[in-house]
Amino acid sequence: MKRLSILGATGSIGHSVRTLLADAPGLYEVEAVAGGRDVAALAETARALNARFAAIADPAAGRALAEALAGSGIASGAGPSALIEAAQREADVVVSAIVGVAGLAPTVAAFAPGRRIALANKECLVAAGAFFMAEAARQGTEILPVDSEHNAIFQALEAGPRKAVEKITLTASGGPFRLKSREEIARALPKDALKHPNWSMGAKITIDSATLMNKGLELIEAMHLFALPPERFDAVVHPESVVHGLVSFVDGSVTAGLAMPDMCVPIAHCLAFPDRIVTSCRRLDLVALGRLSFEAPDEARFPALALARAAMAADGMAATILNAANEVAVAAYLEGRIGFYGITDTVAATLDRINGGPAPASVADAMEADAQARRAAAVLLPKFSAKAS
Numbered sequence: 121m122k123r124l125s126i127l128g129a130t131g132s133i134g135h136s137v138r139t140l141l142a143d144a145p146g147l148y149e150v151e152a153v154a155g156g157r158d159v160a161a162l163a164e165t166a167r168a169l170n171a172r173f174a175a176i177a178d179p180a181a182g183r184a185l186a187e188a189l190a191g192s193g194i195a196s197g198a199g200p201s202a203l204i205e206a207a208q209r210e211a212d213v214v215v216s217a218i219v220g221v222a223g224l225a226p227t228v229a230a231f232a233p234g235r236r237i238a239l240a241n242k243e244c245l246v247a248a249g250a251f252f253m254a255e256a257a258r259q260g261t262e263i264l265p266v267d268s269e270h271n272a273i274f275q276a277l278e279a280g281p282r283k284a285v286e287k288i289t290l291t292a293s294g295g296p297f298r299l300k301s302r303e304e305i306a307r308a309l310p311k312d313a314l315k316h317p318n319w320s321m322g323a324k325i326t327i328d329s330a331t332l333m334n335k336g337l338e339l340i341e342a343m344h345l346f347a348l349p350p351e352r353f354d355a356v357v358h359p360e361s362v363v364h365g366l367v368s369f370v371d372g373s374v375t376a377g378l379a380m381p382d383m384c385v386p387i388a389h390c391l392a393f394p395d396r397i398v399t400s401c402r403r404l405d406l407v408a409l410g411r412l413s414f415e416a417p418d419e420a421r422f423p424a425l426a427l428a429r430a431a432m433a434a435d436g437m438a439a440t441i442l443n444a445a446n447e448v449a450v451a452a453y454l455e456g457r458i459g460f461y462g463i464t465d466t467v468a469a470t471l472d473r474i475n476g477g478p479a480p481a482s483v484a485d486a487m488e489a490d491a492q493a494r495r496a497a498a499v500l501l502p503k504f505s506a507k508a509s
């Protein structure tokens with residue numbers, strides 16, 4: 121039986137992977153699972169999946185994890201070295217689903233000849249995309265996109281040669297504030313921003329969807345995954361989240377990936393590719409849906425898109441800075457320390473403050489730029505504390 125390891129096993133993506141493993145018993149046995157701080161959830165996951173090894177990022181949680189796994193025969197470890205061990209243990213496929221740039225080092229550590237990375241963590245590609253893709257190719261590691269839009273595009277691209285691709289379009293739900301005024305959005309509380317209209321996801325990506333930064337990050341992610349220049353990528357708002365991505369070819373043909381908004385679908389594709397497995401994922405019923413609608417994103421109410429596009433076009437570490445500042449600002453917003461527009465204000469101010477530099481050529485480069493941006497963003501945050509602009 122093939123082996124699977126799951127980095128970020130206790131999160132939203134991790135749960136969808138569990139659903140699929142239950143749908144397809146006998147497809148994979150689980151080698152390693154890794155999580156951040158939640159010992160009880162990680163121990164429960166490791167036991168349920170009968171994993172051989174469990175790693176927790178919190179260095180102080182090692183003893184608690186070992187105790188929670190006592191009698192199970194599951195080995196465990198804590199801290200950065202344990203995460204690397206989880207990533208490097210023998211496995212055919214590694215699911216990369218840690219949230220944030222924290223996933224970069226373990227994901228790169230998982231690269232190995234002939235191995236597949238089922239990549240959910242988009243921040244890896246935003247922070248260090250050129251290095252990440254080149255290193256995967258150098259090591260003979262296959263990168264398959266789990267992110268719903270990129271997975272749809274990956275499948276749609278099979279319809280023609282890369283040189284015949286005119287444009288790639290990602291869809292955006294528009295988030296919970298699609299129909300709200302700028303004034304209403306400025307007052308939005310985390311509890312409102314966390315109500316995604318279509319997807320149930322972790323907190324960080326859900327806030328990114330509300331600002332539309334998620335789509336900005338995804339444009340950068342797509343540029344690295346599909347190796348086309350920035351101007352070939354576009355985003356369109358599609359409130360139903362049924363069409364996930366489209367590929368326009370030079371002859372006027374357009375291929376698209378459709379599915380109900382259920383991460384089970386792209387994950388199933390990544391786990392089975394090039395085969396297909398029978399799943400319990402939600403099925404698409406066009407008649408029941410009735411209509412699919414599309415509109416242009418409003419970049420005035422959602423400034424994140426323009427910030428991400430500028431970082432995408434700038435060759436260098438702008439996207440690394442953007443990602444780090446966004447992570448800091450989203451955490452501050454969730455803690456009630458800044459207003460909703462404080463997120464994009466912090467990102468813009470951090471990008472203004474740091475004078476660029478070359479694109480990261482290693483994980484260490486990326487983490488150094490990330491740390492520099494976090495320090496700058498932390499200094500800038502108080503400027504936006506009372507200002508629900």
Ligand SMILES: NC(=O)C1=CN([C@@H]2O[C@H](COP(=O)(O)OP(=O)(O)OC[C@H]3O[C@@H](n4cnc5c(N)ncnc54)[C@H](OP(=O)(O)O)[C@@H]3O)[C@@H](O)[C@H]2O)C=CC1
Binds near residue numbers: 129218222322
């Ligand atoms: N959810 C979705 O539908 C989609 C998610 N993605 C991407 O997938 C990634 C995961 O998203 P999602 O599952 O929603 O996030 P969640 O917040 O639900 O889960 C995050 C996971 O990462 C772990 N984690 C957090 N911090 C660290 C750390 N410092 N070191 C190691 N592990 C850590 C968490 O552990 P713990 O539980 O202990 O905190 C948890 O297992 C993100 O990059 C997101 O953008 C992409 C497309 C769709």
Ligand SMILES: CC(=O)[C@@H](O)[C@H](O)COP(=O)(O)O
Binds near residue numbers: 319329330
């Ligand atoms: C499920 C998935 O892939 C998310 O990235 C999703 O796209 C978020 O929704 P938005 O389209 O609102 O950003």
Ligand SMILES: [Mn+2]
Binds near residue numbers: 267338
């Ligand atoms: Mn997505």
